Structures are given as structure tokens and as C-alpha cells.
Amino acid sequence: MKKILLIITNVLLVSTLVYAQKDQKATAILDQMSKKYQNMKSFSASFTYGTESNNAKMTESYKGDVTVKGAKFRLKMAGQEVFANGKDLYTYVKETNEVNITEFDPTMQEELSPTKIYTIYKKGYKYVFLEEVKEGSQFYEVVELSPEDKSSKIAKVQIKVNKNDKSVKSWKVWDKSGKRTVFRVDKFMPNAPADDKIFTFDKKLYPGVEIVDLR
Numbered sequence: 001m002k003k004i005l006l007i008i009t010n011v012l013l014v015s016t017l018v019y020a021q022k023d024q025k026a027t028a029i030l031d032q033m034s035k036k037y038q039n040m041k042s043f044s045a046s047f048t049y050g051t052e053s054n055n056a057k058m059t060e061s062y063k064g065d066v067t068v069k070g071a072k073f074r075l076k077m078a079g080q081e082v083f084a085n086g087k088d089l090y091t092y093v094k095e096t097n098e099v100n101i102t103e104f105d106p107t108m109q110e111e112l113s114p115t116k117i118y119t120i121y122k123k124g125y126k127y128v129f130l131e132e133v134k135e136g137s138q139f140y141e142v143v144e145l146s147p148e149d150k151s152s153k154i155a156k157v158q159i160k161v162n163k164n165d166k167s168v169k170s171w172k173v174w175d176k177s178g179k180r181t182v183f184r185v186d187k188f189m190p191n192a193p194a195d196d197k198i199f200t201f202d203k204k205l206y207p208g209v210e211i212v213d214l215r
Contacts, residue, residue, distance in 0.1 A: 025129040026143045030121045030159075032166045037118040042069035044192035045185055049077065052172070052180040066115060067192060071106055072199040073115045083201045088215065090201035098210040099201055117159070117171055117183070124148055125157075132163065139163040 037043065050061035064077030075082040083090040084104050092099040121127055125145040133140050145157040155174040162169055170184040203209055 023128055026127045029129065029141050029143055029161055029166075030127065033159075033161050033168060034118050034122070036166045037168075040190050042067065042192050042194040044068075044189045044194070046187040047183055047185050049181065049183045052182045067194050067198065068115055069194040069196075069199070072194075072196070074199055075115060081201075083199055085196070085199040088200070092201060092206065092209070096210070097206065097208055098212060099203075099206070101201070101211065101213045101215055103215050117168060120157070121145055121159075130158065133160075135169075138169075140169055 044065070044067040047064050047066070048061050049064060062078065064075070066073060066075045066077075071084070071086050073082070073084050079094050081090075081092040081094070083092070087104055089102050089104040090099050091102075121143075125147055127143055127145040130142040130144045133142060139162075140160045141163050143159050143161065145159065147154050147156075153175050155176045157171060157173050159171045160169045161167070167188060168185060170182060172183075173181045175181075203211065
């Protein structure tokens, strides 16, 4: 009986050590990735996003673009353009040719959007290193995040980070219904030209636009 208990204890200790090592590795990967993006004066990216089927293929996909400069950003996706200049937030809907203006609150932005993905792990998530995978000539490290809030609609998030340059290749989000949403970076430009004026909606470029000021 003592021998069995000793074996079980050893297994539990090994499991705990492995988990801790994975957690430390995940932390190192995410910290290096986050530092890379935060050290940039600005960046722009083109991406594909959509839902994924059980065979890991996108059942529907769309294109998007984002430019980020500190707390400012401009995001194009899902038929919308979102402008944030650090003070105001402009959400333009192409279908209705309407723009809503609200006060900018960075805490209210979607944490899993392309403007936030490199910092989401810092609050409200636990995470572990999952695996290293090879795609073509590149190696990627996959980290899985789980929300600490059990009432969250998100079940888990997997972020795929380039092992060599620590850039984000893609991230995948599972909600509790089983739906999977995937974002994949197609093109990335660090320190991209980003004049401050591009982060403010210019009504002259949108003839006939209806402006709804909710500030």
C-alpha cells in the first residue's frame, strides 16, 4: 500500500512540475511576443478571419486591415471601419453610410481583436504552453489561454507565435457553444507609416454620411 501511495505521489509531483514548466514557458513566449509589439512605434497588418469547421477549415472567411500606434488604431473588418484617436471612437458602417461617435474607452474594446491580442494574457487569463508545430519552413509555439472568470462566454484561446521572431501568426477562439473563430495574419509591417490624422474619421472622404454624435 505504501508503495502504491509513493508511486501516486511521484506521478502527481512530476505532473505538477511539468505543468509549472509549461506555465513558465508560456509566460516567456507571451512576454517576448508582447514586448516585440509594444516596442514598435506603430504597425499595420492584413488578416483573414472567420469560423472554422471540425476539420480545421474555414467555413466562411473575410478580410480585414488594422493600423495601430500606441493607444490609437484604425480597424477595417465586417463592413465597418473603426477609428480611435485616443479621445474619440468613430464606428462607420458602410451599408448604412452612418458613423457613430462616442468617447474612447480603451477598457471597453474587444480584447480578442487584432488591436489587443498581444496583451490579453496579462489580465484575466491563465495559460499553458501546448506544443511546437512546423508549417513550411517555420516553427511556431502554441499557447492556450483560459479565462479565469467561469462565467465568460469564451472557453479558450490558442495563440500561435513564430518561434524565431515572436510575431503572432494566428489566434483561435472557442466559445462555450463550441463555435471556433480564427484570425490569421496574412501580412505584417512593423513601424508602418501612421500619420495621426488617419485615426480620426474625416467626413469629407465619405460623401453623404450621417453622423450620430453620442458623446
